[in-house]
Amino acid sequence: MKEIYELDVYQLAEKLSDMIWYEYDNWEPKAQHTIGYQVIRSVDSIAANIAEGYGRFTPADRKRFYHFSRGSFEETKAWLRKALRREVIAREKSDEFKVVIDELGPKLNAFIRSTK
Numbered sequence: 001m002k003e004i005y006e007l008d009v010y011q012l013a014e015k016l017s018d019m020i021w022y023e024y025d026n027w028e029p030k031a032q033h034t035i036g037y038q039v040i041r042s043v044d045s046i047a048a049n050i051a052e053g054y055g056r057f058t059p060a061d062r063k064r065f066y067h068f069s070r071g072s073f074e075e076t077k078a079w080l081r082k083a084l085r086r087e088v089i090a091r092e093k094s095d096e097f098k099v100v101i102d103e104l105g106p107k108l109n110a111f112i113r114s115t116k
Contacts, residue, residue, distance in 0.1 A: 004054045009111045012104040013047035013069070016076070019100065023093060031088040039079035045072035046104075050111075059116050066112045073108060077101060 004010050020043050024036045046069050053065025080097055083089045089097075 004051050007050075007054075007111075009104070009107045010047055010050050010054075012100060012107060013043075013050055013073075016097065016100045016104060017043045017047055019097060020076075020080075023089065027088055031083070031086070035079055035083050035086070035088060039076060039083065042072045042075040042079060045069070046076065046108075050108075063112060063115045066108075066115060070108055070112065073105065 005014075017040075020039055024032060024040060027036055049065045049069035049072060053062040053069070056062045056065060080089070080094065080101075084091070084094045
């Protein structure tokens with residue numbers, strides 16, 4: 001069995017998390033204290049729930065945590081849409097996030113489906 005950090009889906013979740021973590025430092029305090037804290041919590045939760053599920057014993061238990069991860073993924077996208085709409089992040093930065101998001105979403109879905 002592979003280590004969690006060797007899985008593509010986990011690596012993408014970590015990549016997105018790190019991208020948002022470092023982008024947060026460029027935001028105004030108002031955006032950091034509102035959108036910032038929320039998006040960091042949700043994006044960090046994606047990889048954390050993948051890891052927690054990966055360590056569970058039964059397929060049903062694993063899948064439950066992978067579904068939590070999927071929920072955090074959707075929440076992260078919602079916060080990023082707000083940040084873009086409120087001009088907290090620039091369109092160019094949003095496009096960089098979108099590249100990772102567009103790869104992570106299908107891989108996360110496939111990972112959940114593959115859990116037996």
